[in-house]
Amino acid sequence: MSYNPYDNVLATVENAAKILGYAKDEYEVVKYPERELKVNIPVKMDDGSIRVFEGFRVQHSTARGPAKGGIRFHQNVNKDEVKALSAWMTFKCATADIPYGGGKGGIIVNPSELSSGELERLTRRFAKEIAPIIGPDKDIPAPDVGTNAELMGWFLDSYNTVTSSHSPAVVTGKPLCLGGSKGRNEATGRGIMFNTMYLLEKHNIDIHDATIAIQGMGNVGSQSARLLHEAGAKIVAVSDVSGGAFNPNGLNISAICAYLAEKKGNTLAGYNEEGLVRISNEELLESDVTVLIPAALENQINADNADKIRAKMIVEGANGPTTVEADEILEKKGIPVVPDILANSGGVVVSYFEWVQNKQGYYWEEDEVNEKLRAKMYSAFNAVYDMAKEKNVSMRTGAYLISLKRVVEAEKARGI
Numbered sequence: 237m238s239y240n241p242y243d244n245v246l247a248t249v250e251n252a253a254k255i256l257g258y259a260k261d262e263y264e265v266v267k268y269p270e271r272e273l274k275v276n277i278p279v280k281m282d283d284g285s286i287r288v289f290e291g292f293r294v295q296h297s298t299a300r301g302p303a304k305g306g307i308r309f310h311q312n313v314n315k316d317e318v319k320a321l322s323a324w325m326t327f328k329c330a331t332a333d334i335p336y337g338g339g340k341g342g343i344i345v346n347p348s349e350l351s352s353g354e355l356e357r358l359t360r361r362f363a364k365e366i367a368p369i370i371g372p373d374k375d376i377p378a379p380d381v382g383t384n385a386e387l388m389g390w391f392l393d394s395y396n397t398v399t400s401s402h403s404p405a406v407v408t409g410k411p412l413c414l415g416g417s418k419g420r421n422e423a424t425g426r427g428i429m430f431n432t433m434y435l436l437e438k439h440n441i442d443i444h445d446a447t448i449a450i451q452g453m454g455n456v457g458s459q460s461a462r463l464l465h466e467a468g469a470k471i472v473a474v475s476d477v478s479g480g481a482f483n484p485n486g487l488n489i490s491a492i493c494a495y496l497a498e499k500k501g502n503t504l505a506g507y508n509e510e511g512l513v514r515i516s517n518e519e520l521l522e523s524d525v526t527v528l529i530p531a532a533l534e535n536q537i538n539a540d541n542a543d544k545i546r547a548k549m550i551v552e553g554a555n556g557p558t559t560v561e562a563d564e565i566l567e568k569k570g571i572p573v574v575p576d577i578l579a580n581s582g583g584v585v586v587s588y589f590e591w592v593q594n595k596q597g598y599y600w601e602e603d604e605v606n607e608k609l610r611a612k613m614y615s616a617f618n619a620v621y622d623m624a625k626e627k628n629v630s631m632r633t634g635a636y637l638i639s640l641k642r643v644v645e646a647e648k649a650r651g652i
């Protein structure tokens with residue numbers, strides 16, 4: 237079955253537009269990305285050969301501010317995925333009420349197969365190729381799946397070189413020494429922790445009684461695991477590309493994170509601890525826990541497995557992990573879902589703080605960043621939760637009612 241994530245976006249937007257009572261013309265423009273750029277990126281590989289990689293940068297909307305969103309390095313990247321991811325960024329920034337539109341970039345590459353030098357050359361050439369359409373007030377990239385602060389440092393340097401400028405605000409999620417923000421690396425996980433805690437509170441569940449399963453141990457999954465563990469929850473299952481690990485007594489999250497970070501190529505398959513049971517990725521998704529956090533890729537909870545989900549609630553760490561069909565099944569089963577555009581918005585919220593600090597040339601302490609993030613997450617969560625209650629819809633629809641309205645209002649105020 238071929239699955240186009242952009243269809244997922246359109247279905248969600250149509251649904252929200254209908255509830256808001258919009259006529260077709262009022263939201264027509266939101267259905268199309270403003271700009272889609274495809275680039276071919278030649279790289280000299282370590283063995284002297286030349287490989288040409290395909291990359292994309294899509295700007296879905298700049299109605300509320302410059303486009304904003306990460307760059308993904310993954311072998312399954314394609315234009316429709318980048319389009320969907322860019323639209324989700326528009327609605328994510330609008331839900332959090334930060335002054336950005338949405339964008340996303342991606343390169344079709346498996347970064348684990350490239351040396352550090354090859355990755356650097358790929359990143360630098362990509363920065364050069366998309367430089368004409370990005371900039372601190374045009375479109376601001378950041379890390380996503382398969383990219384990190386180190387790559388953002390190379391990206392920044394190449395952009396500054398080709399534009400003969402010093403503009404730290406052209407990219408966020410960069411190293412601290414280049415103008416990165418304290419707290420940015422943990423921000424997505426911290427936002428997920430806040431959203432999970434708020435949802436548990438609404439259901440009168442003490443965090444110390446909650447068990448959690450997390451799919452994906454990249455930046456988002458591992459930081460969420462660490463922070464939720466510190467907050468008192470029991471992380472009983474985690475997974476990565478190599479499969480899953482389950483421990484009914486709670487996994488030793490700091491030992492797992494330390495092992496995975498130890499060297500490139502380490503996966504859960506090589507980790508062991510007392511009481512650990514190996515499970516499949518499917519088993520992880522279907523495990524009987526209080527909270528399931530899909531923090532990997534799109535389309536993980538779909539029509540095939542939604543019915544088998546046993547978690548009491550879901551907090552979406554990944555972008556687009558639940559299909560439209562699965563959403564309906566979960567709603568019928570009464571499983572609340574904190575949607576991606578709210579749950580994982582902590583990353584882009586602190587990206588915004590980073591950009592503000594770059595523009596001011598004045599840097600904040602970590603406590604200040606974390607407190608400002610908490611306040612943003614608290615108001616965004618409650619606005620979405622209350623909207624969902626008021627209209628008797630899912631939290632996803634609630635988030636789209638709020639964000640679509642903000643985007644359409646800005647579009648209207650501008651005119652065509």
Ligand code: GLU
Pocket residue numbers: 304305306307328376377378379380381408409555580581583584585587
């Ligand atoms: N890639 C992250 C996301 O999907 C962060 C984007 C950003 O900070 O611009 O939200």
